[in-house]
Amino acid sequence: MIDAVGFAAKNLDSSLERHEFQRDEPGEHDVVIDVMFCGVCHSDVHQVKNEWANTVYPCMPGHEAVGRVSRVGAAVTAFTVGDIVGVGCMVDSCRSCDPCQNGEENYCEGPNSWLATYNGPMIPKAKAQTGENMYGRDNTFGGYSSVLVVNEDFVIPIPAALPPAAAAPILCAGVTTYSPMKEWGVGEGHRVGVVGHGGLGHMAAKLAKALGADVTIFTSSTAKVAELVAAGLDAVHEADTDRLKSLERGFDFILSTIPQRHDVNPFVMLLKKGGVLCVVGALEPLEPVNNQEVAFHRRTVTGSLIGSITETVEVLEFCAEHGITPDIEIIPIEQVNEAYEKMSSGEVRYRYVIDMASLSAV
Amino acid sequence: MIDAVGFAAKNLDSSLERHEFQRDEPGEHDVVIDVMFCGVCHSDVHQVKNEWANTVYPCMPGHEAVGRVSRVGAAVTAFTVGDIVGVGCMVDSCRSCDPCQNGEENYCEGPNSWLATYNGPMIPKAKAQTGENMYGRDNTFGGYSSVLVVNEDFVIPIPAALPPAAAAPILCAGVTTYSPMKEWGVGEGHRVGVVGHGGLGHMAAKLAKALGADVTIFTSSTAKVAELVAAGLDAVHEADTDRLKSLERGFDFILSTIPQRHDVNPFVMLLKKGGVLCVVGALEPLEPVNNQEVAFHRRTVTGSLIGSITETVEVLEFCAEHGITPDIEIIPIEQVNEAYEKMSSGEVRYRYVIDMASLSAV
Numbered sequence: 134m135i136d137a138v139g140f141a142a143k144n145l146d147s148s149l150e151r152h153e154f155q156r157d158e159p160g161e162h163d164v165v166i167d168v169m170f171c172g173v174c175h176s177d178v179h180q181v182k183n184e185w186a187n188t189v190y191p192c193m194p195g196h197e198a199v200g201r202v203s204r205v206g207a208a209v210t211a212f213t214v215g216d217i218v219g220v221g222c223m224v225d226s227c228r229s230c231d232p233c234q235n236g237e238e239n240y241c242e243g244p245n246s247w248l249a250t251y252n253g254p255m256i257p258k259a260k261a262q263t264g265e266n267m268y269g270r271d272n273t274f275g276g277y278s279s280v281l282v283v284n285e286d287f288v289i290p291i292p293a294a295l296p297p298a299a300a301a302p303i304l305c306a307g308v309t310t311y312s313p314m315k316e317w318g319v320g321e322g323h324r325v326g327v328v329g330h331g332g333l334g335h336m337a338a339k340l341a342k343a344l345g346a347d348v349t350i351f352t353s354s355t356a357k358v359a360e361l362v363a364a365g366l367d368a369v370h371e372a373d374t375d376r377l378k379s380l381e382r383g384f385d386f387i388l389s390t391i392p393q394r395h396d397v398n399p400f401v402m403l404l405k406k407g408g409v410l411c412v413v414g415a416l417e418p419l420e421p422v423n424n425q426e427v428a429f430h431r432r433t434v435t436g437s438l439i440g441s442i443t444e445t446v447e448v449l450e451f452c453a454e455h456g457i458t459p460d461i462e463i464i465p466i467e468q469v470n471e472a473y474e475k476m477s478s479g480e481v482r483y484r485y486v487i488d489m490a491s492l493s494a495v
Numbered sequence: 496m497i498d499a500v501g502f503a504a505k506n507l508d509s510s511l512e513r514h515e516f517q518r519d520e521p522g523e524h525d526v527v528i529d530v531m532f533c534g535v536c537h538s539d540v541h542q543v544k545n546e547w548a549n550t551v552y553p554c555m556p557g558h559e560a561v562g563r564v565s566r567v568g569a570a571v572t573a574f575t576v577g578d579i580v581g582v583g584c585m586v587d588s589c590r591s592c593d594p595c596q597n598g599e600e601n602y603c604e605g606p607n608s609w610l611a612t613y614n615g616p617m618i619p620k621a622k623a624q625t626g627e628n629m630y631g632r633d634n635t636f637g638g639y640s641s642v643l644v645v646n647e648d649f650v651i652p653i654p655a656a657l658p659p660a661a662a663a664p665i666l667c668a669g670v671t672t673y674s675p676m677k678e679w680g681v682g683e684g685h686r687v688g689v690v691g692h693g694g695l696g697h698m699a700a701k702l703a704k705a706l707g708a709d710v711t712i713f714t715s716s717t718a719k720v721a722e723l724v725a726a727g728l729d730a731v732h733e734a735d736t737d738r739l740k741s742l743e744r745g746f747d748f749i750l751s752t753i754p755q756r757h758d759v760n761p762f763v764m765l766l767k768k769g770g771v772l773c774v775v776g777a778l779e780p781l782e783p784v785n786n787q788e789v790a791f792h793r794r795t796v797t798g799s800l801i802g803s804i805t806e807t808v809e810v811l812e813f814c815a816e817h818g819i820t821p822d823i824e825i826i827p828i829e830q831v832n833e834a835y836e837k838m839s840s841g842e843v844r845y846r847y848v849i850d851m852a853s854l855s856a857v
Binding site: 246316 | 778
């Protein structure tokens with residue numbers, strides 16, 4: 134076993150605290166990674182607070198991890214010691230369902246879907262012990278930790294052009310917004326809206342622009358509108374009804390990154406005939422959608438879940454090629470609880486990344 | 496002016512009654528049609544009861560009209576006296592917006608969208624009089640009448656192989672279900688679900704089967720399940736949770752024809768990865784959709800509105816070619832109020848069609 138240390142919530146009521154644990158020794162296809170940086174995603178907050186009612190404690194989040202390979206299993210060919218690599222939201226999948234066979238592990242239809250980098254198969258321990266768990270474990274510990282041991286198929290090469298800390302958020306925030314834009318063909322001449330301008334939203338705006346689209350950002354933050362407009366971007370306050378009215382039927386594709394239940398109807402109104410609204414932030418019931426506005430212009434409301442391993446490799450290369458990096462604030466791990474509060478209040482600009490070297494000081 | 500008679504609701508509280516009125520003399524591009532049959536659509540009930548809050552009284556419904564051409568304007572070339580023709584939901588559109596230019600008048604983006612066969616531009620009289628009405632009239636009277644005068648571009652040829660009474664429901668129920676199936680590529684080998692088995696649903700099931708799909712019908716009527724299964728069709732009661740569970744992730748395309756607010760989540764669960772649920776019946780806010788189930792399998796919820804004139808011609812030809820006709824019950828017009836009640840209680844099998852010859856007896 135490999136001694137490891139990370140930050141975890143022991144139960145629903147606890148904040149994240151230092152937690153010592155052990156990782157399995159690497160199998161022949163596994164890669165051992167000394168974690169250097171890990172992004173802080175809004176999903177981490179949801180999961181720690183059991184807001185999806187499926188948290189297995191202790192809960193050690195982190196699915197935007199970048200580190201250095203320190204050891205590889207005997208059969209590993211794609212990675213060698215010293216490589217800078219990433220681990221995103223998934224560390225395994227069933228490998229045999231149609232989506233897995235077609236390189237879309239993020240839509241794995243195996244008995245427990247894909248194996249999450251943290252919180253394991255996302256089912257409580259009691260249920261895991263009934264044998265309903267193909268992965269043979271009821272929890273996984275994520276990237277808020279000193280070391281990860283991951284099957285090589287779920288390890289992502291990080292392009293040399295990307296600083297490791299800045300690459301981290303691309304592993305979730307980047308691919309989660311890139312995948313649907315590729316799926317729905319966002320490109321040159323398209324008018325794209327991005328709703329919410331946090332970790333996902335700010336990456337969506339950069340990626341859409343690099344894909345050739347004309348981008349408008351919608352946010353509920355007056356401060357962000359001012360900052361974005363000052364930076365030369367097109368930003369609209371969600372309550373600016375005059376501007377919203379003027380934008381009706383103007384957009385080919387709108388991505389909603391708001392990480393909680395919300396009303397998508399004002400954005401449905403902004404879609405052209407045949408336009409697509411894709412909701413990636415809120416994994417819960419949305420406010421009722423008025424099908425009159427959907428049907429009258431054959432609009433579509435859809436969703437998308439992270440992206441495949443192939444797409445993750447692709448978006449990292451795309452970012453390297455186009456000089457895109459997320460706007461990050463690097464924090465020591467002892468500030469992670471405070472960071473959660475600042476994320477919830479919208480203070481972050483725009484992604485916290487934990488410097489995992491700080492672990493040794495706590 | 497042309498003397499005409501029909502059945503209309505004088506106000507919100509009245510039933511449909513005989514109503515004498517006058518139609519304009521035909522312009523050079525107009526066709527005068529002696530109405531023989533008119534289907535009774537659930538929209539007629541919604542409109543008469545002002546359930547969309549946009550009814551202009553008197554309200555004379557009817558947008559599934561089939562009749563014989565009795566006169567044509569001087570410039571009409573496509574139709575001659577004696578032709579059997581149909582009039583569906585639209586009698587005009589702006590002609591200049593992108594959808595109109597591309598033969599999708601049903602998505603007209605002109606100031607008042609397309610002109611409905613009844614209830615005019617669907618805005619109240621007061622608003623129409625402010626000049627916001629491009630069509631210059633605040634109401635139109637539909638096919639529950641002795642005669643229609645319609646611009647030739649919105650007159651549909653009825654194939655000789657189709658009995659006029661049976662052709663009538665194809666003009667709305669047929670094209671409304673055919674258009675989205677064509678748009679989303681329903682065909683050979685597809686698994687299609689049809690939710691609701693009324694006027695639209697029963698046509699959807701026939702059309703999907705003729706397009707090559709494997710069809711399952713979902714209904715809340717125990718009686719209909721029994722009838723459909725006895726007829727060799729696959730029918731499932733909406734409350735049959737065991738069967739629904741067994742069908743999860745089984746469908747490429749599901750069409751919901753339920754004509755009121757409903758919960759689409761049980762049907763979202765039945766979609767394969769990337770599957771499409773299209774809601775054509777309910778033109779109002781739906782129950783909240785759980786985006787977790789949408790996003791986890793990149794499913795889509797969309798809507799569709801009737802179909803274009805081109806698609807209406809196409810679906811009539813498709814029905815003629817495949818021997819498809821709706822199951823109709825022909826009624827005299829004095830039974831229309833009773834028919835509305837029977838539609839609302841689900842007694843109709845499956846579309847009432849008014850024999851307009853009965854008008855002369857009342």
